[in-house]
Amino acid sequence: MFFTRKRTDGREGQKFCDATDLVDLHSHILPHIDDGSDSVGESLEMLRCSYAQGVGKIVATPHFYPNMTNPVDFLERRSRAVEALAAAVAERRALGEKIPNVYLGAEVAYFDGISRSAAVFDLCIQGTKLLLVEMPFERWSETNIGELISLKAKGFQPIVAHYDRYWSYQEKDLLDRLLESGIAIQLNAEAFLRFGTKRQALGMISAGAVSFLGSDCHNMTTRMPNLSSAVNAIEKSLGCGCVEELMADAAKELDAAEVIA
Ligand SMILES: [Fe+2]
Structure with a gap:
């Protein structure tokens, strides 16, 4: 399911995404739950801004830190945030506003024992077994890697959140090991916008x-929706077909996911 298929098509510089084709798998758009959106109003602004960039599907992935909160409290707070946002989105859509479909997940901070934790069932993207995991910001141990592999073996699909933020710490062969083990990789848009990481x-x-x-x-303000800038950089270098394929694959993974707003 997760692949090492070469993505380039000879249509470098051409534009593919001009409507609602983009999938944003990682966002902090839920209000009042983490260090993301401060209000329902700001969440709506983030959603409008995303839509204007061509994002048709966006996953809300609030931080879950197991050392700071327990899953029951987190899920309760997340439900309240979803309720508030869903009501506001419904109101805006009734007025004819275009807003991306919102899906629900979490950005789960790695912890030893994550692969044995019952909590992960409720932290996957709702309706799927996709689990976005924020790994330690240091060279990963065999235990860290083993936990991801165990999650995969148990039927979850671990997705390493913003791999671009850890790659400088890691062994050279780590990426191959992850891909061979069926672990999926998510990159942040900013990785394509910085000279030091773009290549x-x-x-x-x-x-x-x-x-x-x-x-x-x-x-x-400081960390706005920016997916289209990354997509532009990819299209320019690798071709529009590359983005088309990447987004079609990502959208397919969300086929079974529940739209919560
Ligand atoms: Fe995040």
Whole structure:
């Protein structure tokens, strides 16, 4: 299911995404739950901004830190945030506003024992077994890697959140090991926008090592939705067909997911 298919098509520089084809797998658009959106109003602004960039599907992935909260409290707070956002989105749509479909997940901070935890069932993207995991910001141990592999063996689909934020710490062969084990990789849009990381990020896309992109947007000031900028950079270097394929694959993974707003 997760692949190392070479992605490039000779249509470099052409434009593919102009409507609602983009899938943003990583965002902090739910209000009042983490260090993301501060209000329902800001969440709506983030959604409008995403839609204007061509995002048709966006997954809300609030931080879940097992050392700071327990799953029951987190899920309760998340439900309240969803309720508030869904009501506001319904109101805006009734007025004719275009807003991306919102899906629900979490950005789960890695913990030892994650593969044995019953909590992960409720932290997957709702309706799927896709689990977005934020790994330690240091060189990963065999235990860390083993937990991801165990999650996969148990039928979950672990997705390493923003791999671009850890790759400098890791052994050179780690990416191959992850892909061989069926672990999926998500890159943040910012990886394609910085001189120091752009080349490596494009190389990973070209090698078929990336399954999902995310804006990891937190607000409308310092960490705004920015997926289209990354997509433009990919289209320019690797061709529009590359984005088309990446987004079609990502959308397919969300086929069974529940739209919550
Ligand atoms: Fe995040």
